[in-house]
Amino acid sequence: MNIFLTGYTGNLGPALAGALTGHAVQALVRDPSHAPVLPHVKVVAGSFEDLPLSLQGEIEVIIHSAASTAFLAPLEDLRRTNVEGTARMLDFARNCPRLKKFVHVSTACVCGLRSGDIPEARLPRPPAFVNSYEQSKWEAEELIFESGLPAEIVRLSIVAGSERDGAVRSAGALHHTLFWLWKGLIPMMPGSADTPVDLISTEYAAEVVAACANAPLAPLRVIHGCAGDRAPSLGELLTSLTTIFSTKSAAWQRGSIAAPMMVDAETFALFEETVVQSGDLLFRRVCQDSKAFLPGLLHPRRYLTRRASELPCREPSSDWRSLAQLVTRHVIDSRS
Numbered sequence: 001m002n003i004f005l006t007g008y009t010g011n012l013g014p015a016l017a018g019a020l021t022g023h024a025v026q027a028l029v030r031d032p033s034h035a036p037v038l039p040h041v042k043v044v045a046g047s048f049e050d051l052p053l054s055l056q057g058e059i060e061v062i063i064h065s066a067a068s069t070a071f072l073a074p075l076e077d078l079r080r081t082n083v084e085g086t087a088r089m090l091d092f093a094r095n096c097p098r099l100k101k102f103v104h105v106s107t108a109c110v111c112g113l114r115s116g117d118i119p120e121a122r123l124p125r126p127p128a129f130v131n132s133y134e135q136s137k138w139e140a141e142e143l144i145f146e147s148g149l150p151a152e153i154v155r156l157s158i159v160a161g162s163e164r165d166g167a168v169r170s171a172g173a174l175h176h177t178l179f180w181l182w183k184g185l186i187p188m189m190p191g192s193a194d195t196p197v198d199l200i201s202t203e204y205a206a207e208v209v210a211a212c213a214n215a216p217l218a219p220l221r222v223i224h225g226c227a228g229d230r231a232p233s234l235g236e237l238l239t240s241l242t243t244i245f246s247t248k249s250a251a252w253q254r255g256s257i258a259a260p261m262m263v264d265a266e267t268f269a270l271f272e273e274t275v276v277q278s279g280d281l282l283f284r285r286v287c288q289d290s291k292a293f294l295p296g297l298l299h300p301r302r303y304l305t306r307r308a309s310e311l312p313c314r315e316p317s318s319d320w321r322s323l324a325q326l327v328t329r330h331v332i333d334s335r336s
């Protein structure tokens with residue numbers, strides 16, 4: 001198939017393109033000098049404002065993975081890339097006469113502040129969002145649902161890193177949080193021990209998106225590329241992290257640094273306020289870095305994954321300990 005891919009230079013891009021071997025992939029890239037090199041991928045220089053109209057006659061599948069993932073950026077900036085960019089991609093798709101499917105890569109966090117079971121379905125606007133990124137991605141999904149195009153959505157949970165070596169192309173909120181935890185600079189976390197923390201590997205994320213692209217069209221299907229029932233609880237994850245940290249640090253081993261306390265929303269907000277008032281620059285940075293990740297823990301949810309399990313694709317690994325270990329080691333080693 002002729003596949004047009006956006007987001008090739010991102011965290012997910014190379015793994016996703018790698019999962020599409022056997023297809024002719026054309027990847028839209030703003031700066032070709034930063035593009036990975038894969039034999040079946042042809043890099044096409046351009047942007048949402050400058051899409052390669054000459055390719056429209058040959059494209060059969062579009063995978064739209066590009067997005068601004070700057071969680072804490074202003075909503076208007078995020079909308080420009082995530083909502084207007086998606087609108088431009090949909091307009092582009094409308095003039096692709098051979099188009100079989102438009103796969104939109106989204107995030108499980110479009111559920112915003114909702115708790116409980118999150119279905120693989122269009123979600124009503126949540127009461128509020130944890131951050132503007134989530135809102136812009138929810139708004140982008142609405143464009144997909146209203147597009148009238150043969151579209152499907154794959155929502156991913158937190159893509160933690162490679163299940164081979166824990167590597168990520170660029171560190172995100174999870175990785176910053178892991179690093180500050182390791183340094184003992186996160187004394188408390190919002191949430192409770194049984195809050196699920198849904199982590200997947202880059203390889204699984206790529207495979208589930210590729211499987212959706214390959215499968216026969218199911219119009220407006222939503223697929224959760226998530227660990228779902230396999231996700232560890234926050235308590236289990238913290239216990240596992242403590243073990244990993246203890247193998248790498250005497251301070252963790254003898255208990256001079258301990259796992260953070262789990263606290264309610266009010267106590268956590270008070271802690272953040274104290275940090276701001278203290279003027280302590282390091283703690284302010286820690287709070288800023290973890291702001292994109294920690295508040296979501298106050299809204300425990302389980303992503304349902306029945307549709308994902310029907311795809312011809314392996315299940316997400318239930319060995320979250322191995323992934324957590326590899327990613328944590330990678331974070332520590334690459335920043336020490």
Ligand SMILES: NC(=O)c1ccc[n+]([C@@H]2O[C@H](COP(=O)([O-])OP(=O)(O)OC[C@H]3O[C@@H](n4cnc5c(N)ncnc54)[C@H](OP(=O)(O)O)[C@@H]3O)[C@@H](O)[C@H]2O)c1
Nearest residue numbers: 007008009010011012030065066067069106107156158159
């Ligand atoms: N990683 C995760 O944990 C995660 C979790 C859930 C969902 N997702 C979703 O998965 C997709 C891929 O995420 P990722 O982690 O690979 O993101 P990423 O590492 O932040 O990469 C973003 C990609 O989008 C491209 N991009 C950004 N703004 C663009 C613009 N204005 N025009 C064209 N391209 C633009 C970037 O290109 P440049 O290199 O030119 O900047 C890059 O290729 C996104 O849709 C994201 O919402 C990711």
